[in-house]
Amino acid sequence: MDLDPRRLLVLHAIAHHGGLAPAARALGHTRSAVSQQLASLEREVGLALVDRSGPRLELTAAGRLLAAAGERIAHELTSAAQQLGTANRGLVQGPVEIGAPSGVLARIAVPALRLLERWFPQVEPRFTETSPPEGLRRLRLGELDVLVVVDDRDTALPLPPAVRAQVLSEDEYRVVVPAAWGMPTAAELSGRPWISAPAHSARGRAFARFAAAHAVTPSVEHLADHVIAVKALLAGQVGAAVLPAYLAARLDQVTVTGLPVTGSQITRTLYRTGHGDGATAAKAAVDALQQAARDHAEALTLADQGSGDIIIRPLRDPADPPPTAPRGLTGPR
Numbered sequence: 001m002d003l004d005p006r007r008l009l010v011l012h013a014i015a016h017h018g019g020l021a022p023a024a025r026a027l028g029h030t031r032s033a034v035s036q037q038l039a040s041l042e043r044e045v046g047l048a049l050v051d052r053s054g055p056r057l058e059l060t061a062a063g064r065l066l067a068a069a070g071e072r073i074a075h076e077l078t079s080a081a082q083q084l085g086t087a088n089r090g091l092v093q094g095p096v097e098i099g100a101p102s103g104v105l106a107r108i109a110v111p112a113l114r115l116l117e118r119w120f121p122q123v124e125p126r127f128t129e130t131s132p133p134e135g136l137r138r139l140r141l142g143e144l145d146v147l148v149v150v151d152d153r154d155t156a157l158p159l160p161p162a163v164r165a166q167v168l169s170e171d172e173y174r175v176v177v178p179a180a181w182g183m184p185t186a187a188e189l190s191g192r193p194w195i196s197a198p199a200h201s202a203r204g205r206a207f208a209r210f211a212a213a214h215a216v217t218p219s220v221e222h223l224a225d226h227v228i229a230v231k232a233l234l235a236g237q238v239g240a241a242v243l244p245a246y247l248a249a250r251l252d253q254v255t256v257t258g259l260p261v262t263g264s265q266i267t268r269t270l271y272r273t274g275h276g277d278g279a280t281a282a283k284a285a286v287d288a289l290q291q292a293a294r295d296h297a298e299a300l301t302l303a304d305q306g307s308g309d310i311i312i313r314p315l316r317d318p319a320d321p322p323p324t325a326p327r328g329l330t331g332p333r
Helices: 005-017 022-028 031-045 061-089 102-121 130-141 203-212 227-235 279-304
Strands: 094-100 123-129 146-152 162-179 194-196 220-222 242-243 255-256 262-271
Touching: 005 022, 005 031, 005 061, 005 194, 022 031, 022 061, 061 146, 094 102, 094 242, 094 279, 102 123, 123 262, 123 279, 130 146, 130 262, 130 279, 146 279, 162 203, 194 203, 194 227, 194 242, 194 262, 203 242, 227 242, 262 279
Parallel strands: 094 123, 094 146, 194 220
Antiparallel strands: 146 262, 162 242, 162 255, 162 262
16 A cells, blocks of 8 residues: 555644644645545545544544554654754854835734744844835845835836745735725726825735726825725725735725736745855745744634635745646646
């Protein structure tokens, strides 16, 4: 019998966390993906590994046996990662300057600092609140090692030389209108007030794209970049707005329309590459920011502030080349 050890890890997670949904959150997958992995493992062994007849899912005798094997695999992987981390920590050191907008600082700066303190105690991080234009200028000049920007995937900012990028999160756009407006069409939103954002911002670019696609001309265009200002204007029912879905879902007294907005809002971490302590410290900061963003998304889900399962997976940056199909495969993947 040829068992896939990754599926044994999934079964261990189901046993450890007490169900498909909590196991999915812990593994960074959707519930359906975990369910599919479980079904594949059951087909491999030819036995039922869980009892689905009761009010809660329970492991069978065969399931407990294989879950124990998965636990041993997880323990060995954790031990290997800890040993590797211990060996690498002494090699990563030095100051790292991190620029980020206020919203990112509020959500993940403190958790990222705590992670860096634990993972790489010889790294000396310092956060600076900055806007994307100013942050890019300082990144080009070498005054920043890492820059977090809220960007628009369809019109993503080009990277300076010797800089790479990694996507922390991605969200679709939604058109939000005051509740009193009902459910207008795109044409009915022309000639009405809008709450937009500066042209250089992700929301500003997304709104410009939506307005051009639907011939929408605002009667007045309020500009608000900070989330607090946007929420206050929407609470005052002063206009419509293009927002990321996670924010739109958390607002009161608004209607989230089904009007399509192309593209998506992405949070990117730009970091300097090369050799030496500065580059390794920058990459350590990027890893800490990535984990802090994942932890924040998980916390929102557990607090019922997120919609559906949080899917944690590698997200392709707009600057990365598109994936290529393996030889012998044709057509869409």
